[in-house]
Amino acid sequence: MGLPAVAMGLLSLSMAPVQAAALLVAPTLVTNFWQLALGPSLAPLVRRLWPMMLGIALGTWAGGGLLANDTNGRAEIGLGAALVIYAALALAKIHMRIPDRAERWWSPLVGAATGLVTAATGVFSVPSVPYLEAIALERDDLIQALGLSFSVSSLFLGIGLARDGAFGLSVGGQSLLALAPALAGMYVGQHVRSKISAEAFRFWFMLGLIALGLHLALHRFV
Secondary structure (H helix, E strand, O other): OHHHHHHHHHHOOOOOHHHHHHHOHHHHHHHHHHHHHOOOOHHHHHHHHHHHHHHHHHHHHHOOOOOOOOOOOHHHHHHHHHHHHHHHHHHHOOOOOOOHHHHHHHHHHHHHHHHHHHHHHOOOOOOHHHHHHHOOOOHHHHHHHHHHHHHHHHHHHHHHHHHOOOOOHHHHHHHHHOHHHHHHHHHHHHHHHOOOOHHHHHHHHHHHHHHHHHHHHHOOOO
Protein backbone atom coordinates (compact mmCIF):
# COMPACT_ATOMS: atom_id res chain seq x y z
CA MET A 1 0.00 0.00 0.00
CA GLY A 2 2.93 2.32 0.58
CA LEU A 3 4.50 2.63 -2.87
CA PRO A 4 1.82 4.55 -4.83
CA ALA A 5 0.77 6.71 -1.88
CA VAL A 6 4.26 7.65 -0.71
CA ALA A 7 5.82 7.92 -4.16
CA MET A 8 2.96 10.02 -5.59
CA GLY A 9 3.12 12.32 -2.58
CA LEU A 10 6.88 12.80 -2.66
CA LEU A 11 7.23 13.06 -6.45
CA SER A 12 4.42 15.62 -6.58
CA LEU A 13 6.58 17.94 -4.48
CA SER A 14 8.81 18.41 -7.53
CA MET A 15 6.66 17.56 -10.58
CA ALA A 16 3.05 17.57 -11.72
CA PRO A 17 0.94 14.65 -10.40
CA VAL A 18 0.35 13.40 -13.95
CA GLN A 19 4.12 13.10 -14.48
CA ALA A 20 4.50 11.29 -11.16
CA ALA A 21 1.67 8.89 -12.02
CA ALA A 22 3.20 8.10 -15.42
CA LEU A 23 6.62 7.49 -13.88
CA LEU A 24 5.11 5.04 -11.39
CA VAL A 25 3.16 2.88 -13.86
CA ALA A 26 5.79 0.13 -14.19
CA PRO A 27 6.85 0.00 -10.51
CA THR A 28 3.26 -0.15 -9.23
CA LEU A 29 2.24 -2.76 -11.80
CA VAL A 30 5.17 -5.05 -11.08
CA THR A 31 5.09 -4.75 -7.28
CA ASN A 32 1.32 -5.26 -7.13
CA PHE A 33 1.42 -8.22 -9.52
CA TRP A 34 4.10 -9.64 -7.22
CA GLN A 35 1.79 -9.20 -4.22
CA LEU A 36 -1.09 -10.68 -6.23
CA ALA A 37 0.86 -13.73 -7.39
CA LEU A 38 2.08 -14.66 -3.90
CA GLY A 39 -1.45 -15.13 -2.52
CA PRO A 40 -3.14 -18.52 -2.07
CA SER A 41 -6.60 -18.03 -3.58
CA LEU A 42 -6.68 -15.85 -6.68
CA ALA A 43 -9.56 -17.56 -8.50
CA PRO A 44 -12.03 -17.37 -5.56
CA LEU A 45 -11.13 -13.71 -4.97
CA VAL A 46 -11.68 -12.85 -8.63
CA ARG A 47 -15.09 -14.55 -8.55
CA ARG A 48 -15.98 -12.64 -5.39
CA LEU A 49 -14.55 -9.23 -6.31
CA TRP A 50 -15.07 -9.00 -10.08
CA PRO A 51 -17.85 -6.36 -9.72
CA MET A 52 -15.44 -4.16 -7.78
CA MET A 53 -12.69 -4.70 -10.37
CA LEU A 54 -15.12 -3.84 -13.18
CA GLY A 55 -16.12 -0.70 -11.28
CA ILE A 56 -12.45 0.29 -10.90
CA ALA A 57 -11.83 -0.18 -14.62
CA LEU A 58 -14.92 1.80 -15.66
CA GLY A 59 -14.37 4.53 -13.07
CA THR A 60 -10.73 5.01 -14.08
CA TRP A 61 -11.67 5.11 -17.76
CA ALA A 62 -14.54 7.53 -17.14
CA GLY A 63 -12.23 9.83 -15.17
CA GLY A 64 -9.68 9.90 -17.98
CA GLY A 65 -8.09 13.28 -18.54
CA LEU A 66 -8.54 14.51 -14.97
CA LEU A 67 -4.81 14.21 -14.30
CA ALA A 68 -3.54 14.98 -17.78
CA ASN A 69 -5.70 18.07 -18.26
CA ASP A 70 -5.26 19.55 -14.79
CA THR A 71 -3.81 23.05 -15.08
CA ASN A 72 -4.81 24.71 -11.82
CA GLY A 73 -3.46 22.34 -9.17
CA ARG A 74 -6.70 20.49 -8.45
CA ALA A 75 -4.98 17.12 -8.88
CA GLU A 76 -2.34 18.10 -6.33
CA ILE A 77 -5.01 19.22 -3.86
CA GLY A 78 -7.01 16.05 -4.48
CA LEU A 79 -3.90 13.92 -4.00
CA GLY A 80 -3.17 15.60 -0.68
CA ALA A 81 -6.77 15.10 0.46
CA ALA A 82 -6.68 11.43 -0.54
CA LEU A 83 -3.50 10.85 1.46
CA VAL A 84 -4.94 12.57 4.54
CA ILE A 85 -8.21 10.62 4.37
CA TYR A 86 -6.43 7.30 3.85
CA ALA A 87 -4.01 7.85 6.74
CA ALA A 88 -6.67 9.26 9.08
CA LEU A 89 -8.92 6.23 8.52
CA ALA A 90 -6.01 3.91 9.19
CA LEU A 91 -5.06 5.70 12.42
CA ALA A 92 -8.66 5.80 13.62
CA LYS A 93 -8.84 1.99 13.39
CA ILE A 94 -12.53 2.14 12.61
CA HIS A 95 -13.66 -1.44 12.12
CA MET A 96 -16.53 -1.46 9.67
CA ARG A 97 -18.32 -4.64 8.66
CA ILE A 98 -20.25 -5.09 5.44
CA PRO A 99 -22.58 -8.12 5.40
CA ASP A 100 -22.04 -10.68 2.67
CA ARG A 101 -25.47 -9.99 1.16
CA ALA A 102 -24.58 -6.30 0.73
CA GLU A 103 -21.37 -6.92 -1.20
CA ARG A 104 -23.07 -7.16 -4.57
CA TRP A 105 -24.28 -3.56 -4.16
CA TRP A 106 -21.22 -2.12 -2.46
CA SER A 107 -18.53 -3.71 -4.66
CA PRO A 108 -19.30 -1.93 -7.96
CA LEU A 109 -19.96 1.38 -6.19
CA VAL A 110 -16.69 1.25 -4.25
CA GLY A 111 -14.88 0.15 -7.39
CA ALA A 112 -16.25 3.06 -9.42
CA ALA A 113 -15.38 5.54 -6.66
CA THR A 114 -11.86 4.09 -6.42
CA GLY A 115 -11.48 4.40 -10.18
CA LEU A 116 -12.49 8.05 -10.16
CA VAL A 117 -10.10 8.83 -7.28
CA THR A 118 -7.36 6.96 -9.17
CA ALA A 119 -8.00 8.92 -12.36
CA ALA A 120 -8.01 12.24 -10.48
CA THR A 121 -5.08 11.73 -8.09
CA GLY A 122 -3.02 8.66 -9.11
CA VAL A 123 -3.65 7.10 -5.67
CA PHE A 124 -5.91 4.04 -5.40
CA SER A 125 -6.09 3.40 -1.65
CA VAL A 126 -9.41 5.20 -1.07
CA PRO A 127 -12.02 3.84 -0.70
CA SER A 128 -10.74 0.41 -1.78
CA VAL A 129 -8.63 -0.34 1.31
CA PRO A 130 -11.32 0.41 3.95
CA TYR A 131 -13.84 -1.57 1.90
CA LEU A 132 -11.65 -4.67 1.54
CA GLU A 133 -10.95 -4.55 5.27
CA ALA A 134 -14.71 -4.30 5.93
CA ILE A 135 -15.64 -7.52 4.10
CA ALA A 136 -13.74 -9.60 6.64
CA LEU A 137 -11.19 -11.36 4.45
CA GLU A 138 -8.57 -13.58 6.03
CA ARG A 139 -5.16 -11.92 6.35
CA ASP A 140 -3.55 -13.64 3.34
CA ASP A 141 -6.70 -13.15 1.27
CA LEU A 142 -6.77 -9.46 2.21
CA ILE A 143 -3.18 -8.98 1.07
CA GLN A 144 -3.92 -10.72 -2.22
CA ALA A 145 -7.17 -8.78 -2.67
CA LEU A 146 -5.24 -5.52 -2.22
CA GLY A 147 -2.76 -6.71 -4.83
CA LEU A 148 -5.65 -7.48 -7.20
CA SER A 149 -7.33 -4.11 -6.64
CA PHE A 150 -4.10 -2.15 -6.99
CA SER A 151 -3.06 -4.13 -10.09
CA VAL A 152 -6.33 -3.34 -11.86
CA SER A 153 -6.13 0.31 -10.76
CA SER A 154 -2.54 0.79 -11.92
CA LEU A 155 -3.17 -1.07 -15.20
CA PHE A 156 -6.15 1.08 -16.18
CA LEU A 157 -4.46 4.24 -14.93
CA GLY A 158 -1.56 3.45 -17.27
CA ILE A 159 -3.97 2.80 -20.16
CA GLY A 160 -5.75 6.07 -19.45
CA LEU A 161 -2.51 8.04 -19.28
CA ALA A 162 -1.39 6.51 -22.58
CA ARG A 163 -4.74 7.46 -24.16
CA ASP A 164 -4.31 11.03 -22.90
CA GLY A 165 -0.77 11.27 -24.26
CA ALA A 166 0.92 11.32 -20.85
CA PHE A 167 2.54 7.89 -21.08
CA GLY A 168 4.60 7.52 -24.25
CA LEU A 169 7.73 5.55 -25.10
CA SER A 170 10.17 7.92 -23.40
CA VAL A 171 8.14 8.06 -20.19
CA GLY A 172 7.68 4.29 -20.37
CA GLY A 173 11.45 3.86 -20.45
CA GLN A 174 11.86 6.10 -17.41
CA SER A 175 9.12 4.15 -15.65
CA LEU A 176 10.96 0.89 -16.32
CA LEU A 177 14.14 2.41 -14.86
CA ALA A 178 12.18 3.29 -11.71
CA LEU A 179 11.60 -0.45 -11.21
CA ALA A 180 15.12 -0.91 -9.86
CA PRO A 181 14.82 1.35 -6.79
CA ALA A 182 11.25 0.14 -6.16
CA LEU A 183 12.30 -3.52 -6.09
CA ALA A 184 15.38 -2.67 -4.04
CA GLY A 185 13.14 -0.88 -1.55
CA MET A 186 10.86 -3.93 -1.29
CA TYR A 187 13.86 -6.19 -0.70
CA VAL A 188 15.30 -3.96 2.02
CA GLY A 189 11.86 -3.47 3.55
CA GLN A 190 11.36 -7.21 3.94
CA HIS A 191 14.53 -7.37 6.04
CA VAL A 192 13.74 -4.22 8.05
CA ARG A 193 10.21 -5.46 8.81
CA SER A 194 11.43 -8.02 11.33
CA LYS A 195 13.49 -5.41 13.21
CA ILE A 196 10.82 -2.88 14.12
CA SER A 197 7.43 -2.82 15.81
CA ALA A 198 4.61 -3.03 13.27
CA GLU A 199 2.38 -0.73 15.32
CA ALA A 200 5.09 1.90 15.78
CA PHE A 201 5.93 1.85 12.08
CA ARG A 202 2.25 2.08 11.13
CA PHE A 203 1.69 5.05 13.47
CA TRP A 204 4.64 7.11 12.23
CA PHE A 205 4.07 6.12 8.61
CA MET A 206 0.48 7.34 8.72
CA LEU A 207 1.46 10.56 10.52
CA GLY A 208 4.01 11.17 7.80
CA LEU A 209 1.35 10.64 5.12
CA ILE A 210 -0.96 13.13 6.86
CA ALA A 211 1.80 15.74 7.00
CA LEU A 212 2.68 15.15 3.35
CA GLY A 213 -0.97 15.26 2.30
CA LEU A 214 -1.64 18.49 4.18
CA HIS A 215 1.40 20.09 2.58
CA LEU A 216 0.26 19.09 -0.92
CA ALA A 217 -3.32 20.20 -0.32
CA LEU A 218 -2.57 23.52 1.38
CA HIS A 219 0.78 24.84 0.18
CA ARG A 220 -0.82 26.72 -2.74
CA PHE A 221 -2.91 28.71 -0.26
CA VAL A 222 -0.21 29.69 2.25
